[in-house]
Amino acid sequence: MTTTAPDAPSALPLPLVRLRLAPRDVLPRRNDGVWWPHSRDLLTQLPQLLAALPSAWGDIVGVTVDAAAWSAAPGRMFVANQVVRLNKAPASPPALDRVTLLSPGLGRWDLLVVSPDATEEAAALLMATALEGRVPGTDGEVRTPSPTAATDPRSRVGPTGPGTRAPRW
Numbered sequence: 001m002t003t004t005a006p007d008a009p010s011a012l013p014l015p016l017v018r019l020r021l022a023p024r025d026v027l028p029r030r031n032d033g034v035w036w037p038h039s040r041d042l043l044t045q046l047p048q049l050l051a052a053l054p055s056a057w058g059d060i061v062g063v064t065v066d067a068a069a070w071s072a073a074p075g076r077m078f079v080a081n082q083v084v085r086l087n088k089a090p091a092s093p094p095a096l097d098r099v100t101l102l103s104p105g106l107g108r109w110d111l112l113v114v115s116p117d118a119t120e121e122a123a124a125l126l127m128a129t130a131l132e133g134r135v136p137g138t139d140g141e142v143r144t145p146s147p148t149a150a151t152d153p154r155s156r157v158g159p160t161g162p163g164t165r166a167p168r169w
Contacts, residue, residue, distance in 0.1 A: 015038050015048075017035075017048050017049060017051075017052040018035065018036035018037070018038075018114075018123070018127075019033060019034070019035050019036075019049065019052055019111075020033060020034045020127045020131060021033040021054070022131045029131075030110070031110055031111065031112045031130050031131060032109040032110050032111060033109065033111045033112070033131070034111060034112045034113075034114060034126065034127045034130045034131060035049060035099060035111045035112070035113050035114070036113075036114035036116070036118065036123050036127065037049070037113065037114075037116050038116055039116050040069065040070050040071050040116060041071050042065065042070045042071055042073040042086070043071075043073055043077065046063060046077070046079065046084070046086075047077075047079045047080070049099075049111075050079050050080060050084070050101075051080060053101075056106075057101070057103055057106065057109060058103035058104070058105070058106040059082055059103060059104075060084060060101045060102065060103050061082065061083070061084060061085060061102060061103065061104060062084070062085045062087065062101070062102035063084055063085070063086050063087065063099060063100070063101055063102070064087040064088075064089050064099070064100040064102075065086070065087070065088055065089070065098075065099050065100075066088070066089065066090075066097050066098065066113075067088035067089060067090055068090070069097045069113070070088070073086050073088075074086065075087075096112055096113075097112070097113040097115070098110055098111065098112055098113060099111045099113055112126070112130045114126050114127065
């Protein structure tokens, strides 16, 4: 009788990055995208976000977040073989949670952040309306997102390998 060692446990897959980016052809726009992180742990969520961004956004070297909304983080972190400066700014009271990404020579991108505690229904509504330049509850009229908005594969980007980025649609 021959015995074999049990299979080594496989690495758990990374959760999908819940990110929806605005189309390129529409300018100007208040939000360049909407991000729904899985937690408020910036050290685990930010590398996944940066890996999912389109390569056209270049190397992100600066990130500004709402100081009250995120867990403690150092002033810099090493992500995808580069140093990213983390800035925490106080949010003004009526402002929604945003993440601002900076890429030298290419520009600035503002992502609206959906609370990790949001229900799937609330997150889908916010993700669908925020890219239209409107935020639910701010102008009195919000269209209900299509039934496929939460399940649209374009609104979810899977994990990517080192140095790769998901295409922008």
